[in-house]
Amino acid sequence: MALKGVIERINGSLVVARFEEEPRIGDLVEVGKLGLMGEIVRLSGRNAFIQCYEVTSGMKPGEPVIDTGTPLVAELGPGLMGNIFDGVERSELEMWRMVGPFIKRGVRIAPLNRDKKWYFEPKVEKGEKVVGGDIIGVVQETEYFQHRILIPPHLKGEIVEIEGGEYTVNEPIGTLKTDEGEEVELKMMHTWPVRMPRPYKERLPLTIPLITGQRVIDTFFPVAKGGAAAIPGGFGTGKTVTLQQISKWADADVIIYIGCGERGNEMADVVTHFPELTDPRTGRKLIERTVIVANVSNMPVSAREASIYLGVTLAEYFRDQGYDVAVMADSTSRWAEAMRDLSGRLEEIPAERGFPAYLADRIAGIYERAGRVVTLGSERRVGSVTIIGAVSPPGGDFSEPVTTHTLRFIGAFWALDTELAFRRHFPAINWLRSFSRYIEVASVWWEKYEPRWMQLRARALKILEDASEIEETARIIGEKALPDEQRLTLLIAEMIREGFLIQNAFHEVDRYCDPEKQVKLLKLIMDFHDAVEPLIRRGIPIERIRALKVVSEIMRVKEEKGVEPIEEMRKRMRREVSSLAGEYGVE
Amino acid sequence: MSLREAGLVYKTVREIRGPLLFVEKVRDVAYDEVVRVITPDGEEVLGSVLDVSRDYALIQVYGETGGMDLNVGVHFTGETLKIPVSDELIGRIFSGSMKPLDGMPPPISTDERDIHGGVINPAARAVPSEFIQTGVSAIDGMNSLVRGQKLPIFSESGLPHNQLAAQIARQATIPGREEEFAIVFAAMGIKHEEAEFFRREFEKTGALNRSVMILNLADDPPIERLITPRIAQTVAEYLAFDLDMHILVILTDMTNYAEALRSISIAREEIPTRKGYPGYLYSDLATIYERAGKIKGKKGSVTLMPILTMPGGDITHPVPDLTGYITEGQLILQRDLFLRGIYPPMNVLPSLSRLMKDGIGEGRTRKDHADVSNQLYMAYAEGTRARGLVRIVGVVGLSERERRYLEFADRFEREFVNQGIYENRTIEQTLDIAWDLLSMLPEEELIRIRREYIKEFHPKYRRAG
């Protein structure tokens, strides 16, 4: 029987209720006459502190509360792809259809559509022994995406019955007899508590970079499949655009896009544009591999707290099917603030800036769920979850708690820079403050395009670093007063910035740059450096080098399709350089 | 009949702390319920329930509590805060809590709306993409506004943000369409003369009879400011999504709003985050700002222009900072430009319109628009860098290239940014001025602009062709 209680106090999203008997922490409850969704977050005897996922206006002490007996779970099964959910997995598409364009309270929506039929194709036979994680069949969920139906993690036994055909997610597709002899109905859908990581067999070392098509990331600060990255930056520095770019172009099988406490219009942007764009690798619409969790800034803060867990759980579920999944969390700061809000209402003792003392543990807990693993199941299958989190530091100050704690748990750090954003250098990822711990991993992968990739990358980075020191001096004495060697470094750095680092997300060609083109572009600039450096040493003035037509052409060639124009440019570069050399009688 | 329906008035206030009342021995009170606090001399002040237990309620009062004592009466209304809505609101002037200030009777309507509004379902939002021509080059050319956007002005006291807002309200049009904006104007704690300035401006241009003014002025109760912008957004939402109108909402000054929120938080002894502001300032501001937008299948739109003064000109102050994290960009006015006589004194570099990309280009403004804007940013940034250098090494220390950019920056401010308060430039004029300036630079330097656009729009080729 469901445990009943009565509301004692309402303070915003926090509701205190007194139960007949001690309820269980973490349980989902129905609060008040409207039956709003809530979760028990703290117990004090029979008094339960409930974070309510919906607005509590108009609710009164004395109204009933019912403990549903289960924790907050995600429904997992066909129907996720292309959908858009709130933080507690209510389909916003469905909500719109049911109650119109404004979100209403107390609306019950099953996360997965209960009426839609899917064609289930079995992959196991009667009498087969199966364990948790085994694929028992598949559903072609979108044209591109094959949804693999799994035995839920803790189940095992023998298939008694299984039949292909059209089913809803909730209809039995077969039965399983457990070792204890119990018969269990198999469905395409199962549930999992969002706050609990899904189990796997074994963690694997990270060996493959996630290719995002964004040059500054892939070439300079790569993230590995199964790794974690953070992108902190003040407002307007490019967090969201970068995450959207990665969602569009990364070579992941599945994208989970979590809009956590951010703008409604940005979600509309994803919902509108993803169905129009095609994946460069599969040719299919991007929306076919994307699940959106949208708990925007003016939606209840408590559901925002849950949204990240929901998103990561969805990701793990697809990982368990053997896919490479990338999670975008925009923004983890809003999630941390939701936690702070609740903690404040619970009157917990705060640590820094009002955040609870367990902030670091919670952040770690999320990033820990990234990884490349051997999944459960009798057959060896590998999948990965990559987590990329935006961080929105107040005042753009990276010394605040969310940024500093996040730094400890991630492997790639893309520091956004306000100054770069002001001059519209996008992505505004600062090459001096960013880092990646996955360089070794990436270098092996990149060798197929360029055997000396490590050196190429390191040399380019060195020029950028040197240039920034030289600029310091130039700020005091003026660029004109610098020796020409140093001015050459400045010129090459400028060419790397303009011709390589800057990548306009809205340019029809340059928004995505494949690995081969990345390597060739950078090599072109470095070859130019190597070609003109001797000329400078022989006294040819830097002004003449800068005036070469090819300089601005090199900075533009990224906008051309394919790699042929780069090869053309290289020839042109050689011609111009040797003619200049000839003019000065230099070999 | 329950006691409350009989109009029971509680006289059980135990404590008054700043804008808060603590009331004991209450029964059947709802969270967020509206209360009327009745002073011994019969005056009524609005309040609402912030925290409620079985026999105790915490109330925030939207009026002055200064003269109150524990003998005030508290009447719980059983309702959340609602305002009547109808098309008769248009052309009217109200107080910050919706009392008529224009001598006319209160509006009557059977249709009432909760001032907290609903949340627009993200899946039901339409992406704003119709370019609004404001006639101001620094906005149209480089930070374009689109219908349904929320774009604030970050300013400092003494700068002409009111003039700019009024100019935008006066000039805003969708090129090629005749639809006019109706204006919902909400004042929070601004001076009488400022509010009067807007009223006169609207009157002069005939906008007054398609505007609604909701005024909480400097000497009005500060806590009332918590409801003023919400009333404005409720009116705007009604006009836009029920009556299919295009609404421009101006909210000024959001810093005063945030201070009111802070004073409640301090009175509740909540743990502050920065500068005494509560941790929920972000979410609270979002519940106001996010009500702007467009909805699929609906004709109307709410475009929002909040104005806020940055204390000490500090953009990292929590109010501008959190606003910038919520709005779709920001327009930044700066004192040094103002002192040099530039109007609008807008620094384009930290300014931004996030929705510009969907509103400009072929078929909307002009195909070269995005590239030209990018190039202007780059060139102006170079120019201001050179300007910094001049202070140290003098003009002679600059390279020829740096000198050219320096000159560009000066001309850019004087010819592109600077314009008259009544000057209304078309987007073509704006882009032509831009090209004129860019033609100072060697063509190879225009690397942010596609070659074919250079060939088509660069004055050099246009003259030839």
Ligand SMILES: Nc1ncnc2c1ncn2[C@@H]1O[C@H](COP(=O)(O)OP(=O)(O)O)[C@@H](O)[C@H]1O
């Ligand atoms: N890669 C990019 N290419 C072009 N413009 C960009 C890019 N990244 C960011 N921008 C510009 O910067 C603006 C702010 O970026 P956004 O990602 O929304 O910032 P944040 O999420 O950090 O506040 C965008 O609206 C866009 O104009």
Ligand SMILES: [Mg+2]
């Ligand atoms: Mg963002």
